[in-house]
Amino acid sequence: MHSYYQLVFAGSLAIFASATSANAAKQAAPAPRAPQFDWETVPPSRELQFHDCYDAFKCARLEVPLDWLNDSDTRTATIAIKKLPAVVSDDDHTFGGSIFTNPGGPGGSGVRFIQVEGHNLQRYVDKPGRRHYEIVSWDPRGVGYSTPVSDCFRSNIIARDAYLFEYRGNGGLEQGDSTINHARAMVKGLAQRCESVEEQEGAGMAYVNTPSVARDMVEMVDKIDELRRREAAERTGGEPRIELKRRNGEEDRNVPRLQYIGFSYGTVLGNYFASLFPGRVGRMVLDGVFNTEDYANGPGWLANLVDTDEMFDKFFDGCHKAGPSSCALAIESDSSASEIKSRFWSWVVGLDEAPQPVLSPSGSTIIITGNDIRGIVVGALCLPIKAFKPMAETFHQAMAGNASNLVAIMEGSRIIPRLQDACPVGNATAPPSILVEAQSAVLCGDGDDISDKDNAWWHKYIDHQVNISKIFGAYWTNLRFTCSSWPFRPNWSFKGPFRTPKPDPNLVAGRPAAPLLFLSNRLDPVTPLRAARAMAANHPDAAVIIQEAMGHCAVGTAPSQCTKKIVADYFETGEVPSEETACEASCGPWADDCNVYESSAGFGGGSRGWSWGWGGTASWY
Ligand SMILES: *[C@@H]1O[C@H](CO)[C@@H](O)[C@H](O)[C@H]1NC(C)=O
Ligand SMILES: *[C@@H]1O[C@H](CO)[C@@H](O)[C@H](O)[C@H]1NC(C)=O
Ligand SMILES: *[C@@H]1O[C@H](CO)[C@@H](O)[C@H](O)[C@H]1NC(C)=O
Ligand SMILES: *[C@@H]1O[C@H](CO)[C@@H](O)[C@H](O)[C@H]1NC(C)=O
Ligand SMILES: *[C@@H]1O[C@H](CO)[C@@H](O)[C@H](O)[C@H]1NC(C)=O
Numbered sequence: 001m002h003s004y005y006q007l008v009f010a011g012s013l014a015i016f017a018s019a020t021s022a023n024a025a026k027q028a029a030p031a032p033r034a035p036q037f038d039w040e041t042v043p044p045s046r047e048l049q050f051h052d053c054y055d056a057f058k059c060a061r062l063e064v065p066l067d068w069l070n071d072s073d074t075r076t077a078t079i080a081i082k083k084l085p086a087v088v089s090d091d092d093h094t095f096g097g098s099i100f101t102n103p104g105g106p107g108g109s110g111v112r113f114i115q116v117e118g119h120n121l122q123r124y125v126d127k128p129g130r131r132h133y134e135i136v137s138w139d140p141r142g143v144g145y146s147t148p149v150s151d152c153f154r155s156n157i158i159a160r161d162a163y164l165f166e167y168r169g170n171g172g173l174e175q176g177d178s179t180i181n182h183a184r185a186m187v188k189g190l191a192q193r194c195e196s197v198e199e200q201e202g203a204g205m206a207y208v209n210t211p212s213v214a215r216d217m218v219e220m221v222d223k224i225d226e227l228r229r230r231e232a233a234e235r236t237g238g239e240p241r242i243e244l245k246r247r248n249g250e251e252d253r254n255v256p257r258l259q260y261i262g263f264s265y266g267t268v269l270g271n272y273f274a275s276l277f278p279g280r281v282g283r284m285v286l287d288g289v290f291n292t293e294d295y296a297n298g299p300g301w302l303a304n305l306v307d308t309d310e311m312f313d314k315f316f317d318g319c320h321k322a323g324p325s326s327c328a329l330a331i332e333s334d335s336s337a338s339e340i341k342s343r344f345w346s347w348v349v350g351l352d353e354a355p356q357p358v359l360s361p362s363g364s365t366i367i368i369t370g371n372d373i374r375g376i377v378v379g380a381l382c383l384p385i386k387a388f389k390p391m392a393e394t395f396h397q398a399m400a401g402n403a404s405n406l407v408a409i410m411e412g413s414r415i416i417p418r419l420q421d422a423c424p425v426g427n428a429t430a431p432p433s434i435l436v437e438a439q440s441a442v443l444c445g446d447g448d449d450i451s452d453k454d455n456a457w458w459h460k461y462i463d464h465q466v467n468i469s470k471i472f473g474a475y476w477t478n479l480r481f482t483c484s485s486w487p488f489r490p491n492w493s494f495k496g497p498f499r500t501p502k503p504d505p506n507l508v509a510g511r512p513a514a515p516l517l518f519l520s521n522r523l524d525p526v527t528p529l530r531a532a533r534a535m536a537a538n539h540p541d542a543a544v545i546i547q548e549a550m551g552h553c554a555v556g557t558a559p560s561q562c563t564k565k566i567v568a569d570y571f572e573t574g575e576v577p578s579e580e581t582a583c584e585a586s587c588g589p590w591a592d593d594c595n596v597y598e599s600s601a602g603f604g605g606g607s608r609g610w611s612w613g614w615g616g617t618a619s620w621y
Helices: 006-007 012-017 024-028 111-126 158-169 177-201 212-236 246-251 267-274 292-294 306-320 336-355 370-382 384-399 403-412 436-446 457-468 473-485 529-536 563-574
Strands: 049-055 057-065 077-084 095-102 133-139 258-263 281-287 356-359 364-370 517-524 541-552 581-586
Touching: 006 517, 012 077, 012 133, 057 111, 057 133, 057 212, 077 111, 077 212, 077 292, 095 267, 095 384, 095 563, 111 133, 111 563, 133 212, 158 177, 158 403, 177 246, 177 457, 177 473, 212 258, 212 267, 258 267, 258 336, 267 292, 267 436, 292 436, 306 336, 306 384, 306 517, 356 403, 364 403, 370 384, 370 403, 370 473, 384 403, 403 517, 436 581, 457 473, 517 563, 529 541, 541 563, 563 581
Parallel strands: 095 133, 095 258, 258 281, 281 517, 517 541, 541 581
Antiparallel strands: 049 057, 057 077, 077 133, 356 364
């Protein structure tokens, strides 16, 4: 799926979302291309200059130091920034400034994210006639159109696909030593490839982890502020008032401050930012919350799956209640959800024991395993309103012997690479997707060094994950497993504490201007509510909003005027509810006509999407 548009949509979610046509071949076809833009036409500069791009957007490339900690190091990184202008001009009294957003990952592209979600997000935070924002996102260093690029296959898609095929063919890590050994060798081989690229093209991998990205955000906030002052001065014919004092950082209460909404890994980034630069926080919404302590310390990534299995049980409950007319896995004669559940699991266990070959609509022979089904399930758990019904239909068909929809979903979601993607169309070079090594560079660099762990350690780690989630534990292990041989250690790491001083709305130096606002669905398959509560506890006055819905992240997974109002009010006033607050969703996954954004035909969280392959190609947005 290297067409630009589908990359944003990378994931079974997107495929499910379009599955209503029930035409497998059509689903597998590339989605229409989004407008293209040649970033090379934008000269990187230390001062921001925006250029028209992608129809309604503005793009800029900002040059920043590669190493923020070493003044005598002259190497640079270039950050690709893209913004959706506000619906009013900057000098309108309702203009509310920039809201930055990060879609997650790590390794996710903000440039692609706001192409699809920018307008939805803007409608979500704007208060018509009263408050209007521009939405700003960027490709973090290492990702997409920013440099350095963490691409150890150097755009060789065939080599990358071959790696993914071999990794997948090796099987799930829960299978024991021979699988672990082979996977370790593969991950190590990838690391060697990265080292060889760095030898030839210069270092990058050690400078793309989260503290450096957070520092880039400070720079972007400053540069956007400077630009706005320059433009205001041009309008009025006066001198730009650039307060040089703020170069001294936290000393000045009038420093420009960040307004931010981060999703998934974007909550890690937000938490690092707030903890490192508390005096730069204007507003911060963290939605789909990671436990950042767990992310940065110890074995890592063990706090994500605590609600996953419970949520999957809810799928069966809902399916049973909805009945066969809405949920294809249900049978009229079922007396309880557990009958559906046991039919499903005996099918999956059967595939574990005897994987099935299927000729895909694109002509490839695909071997379907139980792990493929688990991967698809968790993809659907991320966005139930769009995915539950089509998933039930797809599994129903496959259980009855017709797997054509199933393989289309597997190809579309990159559970397996789709080989025809390896042929470039026309002259276009495929834009980089979430690359496993771009993800590793961030998550391995942020986490503790586990490159010296032996098989016994990994067995224990895998057991631990499987104990937490039967459906997803083994699969999830692949993310951290990419660090089993990761050779690059960042100079700048940050291990917490992830906390901020008490906020002060009177803009006091070194303090956030508002408390942090945390959002979570009641049940989230990969960023559970309890992580939101744990993180909020370390930020004074922070609030947790629970959206009574299921899915990964609250915004864009279920419609709730209540959540929307709290978020929009917060951006305007900086105020959060004084206690943990529950927000009802207006409809759910089994309703006939439920849009994730009320009153909009929006794309929903699916474009935060997720792509899921093997070999740590798991990519979370
Ligand atoms: C990181 O870089 C800074 C500045 O160059 C240096 O003072 C420090 O010793 C380095 N730290 C590590 C762990 O290498
Ligand atoms: C800082 O950068 C200079 C110039 O590249 C280099 O010689 C020096 O070793 C660097 N210091 C550290 C601590 O990395
Ligand atoms: C299998 O399912 C697909 C998609 O629903 C359908 O188009 C196709 O005709 C089915 N094939 C058979 C042999 O029933
Ligand atoms: C493809 O590349 C050729 C040679 O560089 C060029 O003449 C042609 O215009 C390009 N086609 C497109 C569609 O960009
Ligand atoms: C996993 O659960 C089993 C059974 O409850 C237990 O024996 C084992 O110690 C657990 N392993 C880990 C690593 O938590």
